[in-house]
Amino acid sequence: xxxxxxxxxxxxxxxxxxxxxxxxxxxxxxxxxxxxxxxxxxxxxxxxxxxxxxxxxxxxxxxxxxxxxxxxxxxxxxxxxxxxxxxxxxxxxxxxxxxxxxx
Amino acid sequence: xxxxxxxxxxxxxxxxxxxxxxxxxxxxxxxxxxxxxxxxxxxxxxxxxxxxxxxxxxxxxxxxxxxxxxxxxxxxxxxxxxxxxxxxxxxxxxxxxxxxxxx
DNA sequence: CATATTGTTCGATAAATCTAGAACAACTAT
DNA sequence: ATAGTTGTTCTAGATTTATCGAACAATATG
Numbered sequence: 001x002x003x004x005x006x007x008x009x010x011x012x013x014x015x016x017x018x019x020x021x022x023x024x025x026x027x028x029x030x031x032x033x034x035x036x037x038x039x040x041x042x043x044x045x046x047x048x049x050x051x052x053x054x055x056x057x058x059x060x061x062x063x064x065x066x067x068x069x070x071x072x073x074x075x076x077x078x079x080x081x082x083x084x085x086x087x088x089x090x091x092x093x094x095x096x097x098x099x100x101x102x103x
Numbered sequence: 104x105x106x107x108x109x110x111x112x113x114x115x116x117x118x119x120x121x122x123x124x125x126x127x128x129x130x131x132x133x134x135x136x137x138x139x140x141x142x143x144x145x146x147x148x149x150x151x152x153x154x155x156x157x158x159x160x161x162x163x164x165x166x167x168x169x170x171x172x173x174x175x176x177x178x179x180x181x182x183x184x185x186x187x188x189x190x191x192x193x194x195x196x197x198x199x200x201x202x203x204x205x206x
Numbered sequence: 207c208a209t210a211t212t213g214t215t216c217g218a219t220a221a222a223t224c225t226a227g228a229a230c231a232a233c234t235a236t
Numbered sequence: 237a238t239a240g241t242t243g244t245t246c247t248a249g250a251t252t253t254a255t256c257g258a259a260c261a262a263t264a265t266g
Contacts, residue, residue: 001231001232001233001242001243001244002231002232002243002244013201013202014124014130014197014198014201014202015124015125015126015127015130016125018121018122018123018124018125019121019122019125019223020121021117021118021121022118022119022121022122022125023118023223023224024118025224027117027118040242040243041242041243042241042242042243048224048225048226049225049226049227050226050242050243050244051225051226051227051228051243051244051245051246052224052225052226053243054243054244054245055223055224055225056224057243059223072232072233072234072242073232073233073234073241073242073243074233074241074242074243075242075243088197089193089197090192090193090194090196090197091193091194091197093193094117094191094192094193094194095117098116098117099116099117104212104213104214104261104262104263105213105214105261105262122253126253126254128254143212143213144212144213145211145212145213151254151255151256152255152256152257153212153213153214153256154213154214154215154216154255154256154257154258155254155255155256156213157213157214157215158253158254158255159254160213162253175212175262175263175264176211176212176213176262176263176264177211177212177213177263178212178213207266208265208266209264209265209266210263210264210265210266211262211263211264211265212261212262212263212264213260213261213262213263214259214260214261214262215258215259215260215261216257216258216259216260217256217257217258217259218255218256218257219254219255219256220253220254220255220256221252221253221254221255222251222252222253222254223250223251223252223253224249224250224251224252225248225249225250225251226247226248226249226250227246227247227248228245228246228247229244229245229246229247230243230244230245230246231242231243231244231245232241232242232243232244233240233241233242233243234239234240234241234242235238235239235240235241236237236238236239236240
């Protein structure tokens with residue numbers, strides 16, 4: 001299957017992170033990953049087309065927020081919590097505490 | 104002159120804040136206000152047209168990041184540091200520590 | 207008063223982003 | 237194998253955002 005690229009967090013710029021988290025749909029995804037550790041794309045609580053979800057996951061991945069590994073036909077996503085929080089302390093915590101909006 | 108509206112920070116949603124800080128130009132503006140406390144628009148280190156700057160300032164204002172007061176023909180802008188940090192702890196600090204990119 | 211300064215608003219264009227359908231590839235299961 | 241599941245890529249449309257010039261309003265200055 002596809003080979004997922006994950007950036008070094010030291011290469012991720014703050015505007016890219018902010019951009020990634022400026023979309024309520026992606027905020028919802030992060031919320032879900034805070035609750036469930038590892039989720040396949042089709043287990044995420046979003047109501048968008050598959051192609052759209054692929055796009056959102058790519059944005060989160062490129063912002064260093066999520067890690068994606070292949071497991072058979074599915075791909076499992078998790079938060080890069082620790083490393084991310086080291087590079088951008090407090091952000092994930094803010095998302096965690098923010099109200100869940102429609103996605 | 105214009106009457107500037109400043110939202111209650113409790114009414115500001117996280118995606119709006121993220122959106123506001125997803126632009127390098129606006130990050131530069133926040134950087135400048137971290138250094139100088141209060142600055143008129145024409146003192147900000149940005150290389151965009153006046154109309155564009157007005158737009159960026161409005162985005163920052165609506166995200167609760169800056170306060171604008173009128174002083175004669177100019178308007179003076181400052182960060183709403185304390186209250187903002189109470190509502191969204193750590194964000195301003197992250198911006199402060201982030202590298203300055205081109206605007 | 208005449209001119210310059212400061213910033214807004216309007217209108218228009220360009221660029222980026224979000225969205226999704228359709229075709230496709232890879233794996234799973236019957 | 238045949239069909240179903242999972243997710244990507246391509247293409248395209250729709251929405252949002254960024255940008256700026258020009259006209260304007262309000263203040264400041266000579």
